[in-house]
Amino acid sequence: MLILAxxxxxxxxxRRLWAELVKKNFNPKNSKSLLxxxxxxTSGYSLTEKQPMNNxxxxxxxxxxxxxxxxxxxxxNSYDEAVGMYLPLFSSKKNRFIxxxxxxxxxxx
Numbered sequence: 001m002l003i004l005a006x007x008x009x010x011x012x013x014x015r016r017l018w019a020e021l022v023k024k025n026f027n028p029k030n031s032k033s034l035l036x037x038x039x040x041x042t043s044g045y046s047l048t049e050k051q052p053m054n055n056x057x058x059x060x061x062x063x064x065x066x067x068x069x070x071x072x073x074x075x076x077n078s079y080d081e082a083v084g085m086y087l088p089l090f091s092s093k094k095n096r097f098i099x100x101x102x103x104x105x106x107x108x109x
Contacts, residue, residue, distance in 0.1 A: 011038060011069025039073040040066035044081055055079040060098050067102055 018036035042062040047055045056079050066074050
């Protein structure tokens with residue numbers, strides 16, 4: 001679960017750095033200007049062609065790290081993306097399941 005800690009700490013560090021630099025250089029009147037909006041995508045590099053079912057777990061862990069880090073937008077790769085094939089029915093069901101599972105996580109509430 002090291003990836004969860006690293007993902008969360010990295011995004012937290014980015015947000016703090018952004019807020020500090022914006023405040024120092026621009027001194028905004030609206031405090032919302034200090035918020036860093038992030039978009040994350042799970043890694044296609046970590047996916048494996050020979051064991052595509054393992055990609056579901058990898059994608060879920062990477063997505064959870066992004067959520068713990070406070071991302072506002074998230075794209076998850078399909079389990080068969082390493083092969084370059086897309087099986088619409090299964091991939092879309094898998095992505096819906098991951099999104100549903102992550103919404104149930106305490107960090108999402």
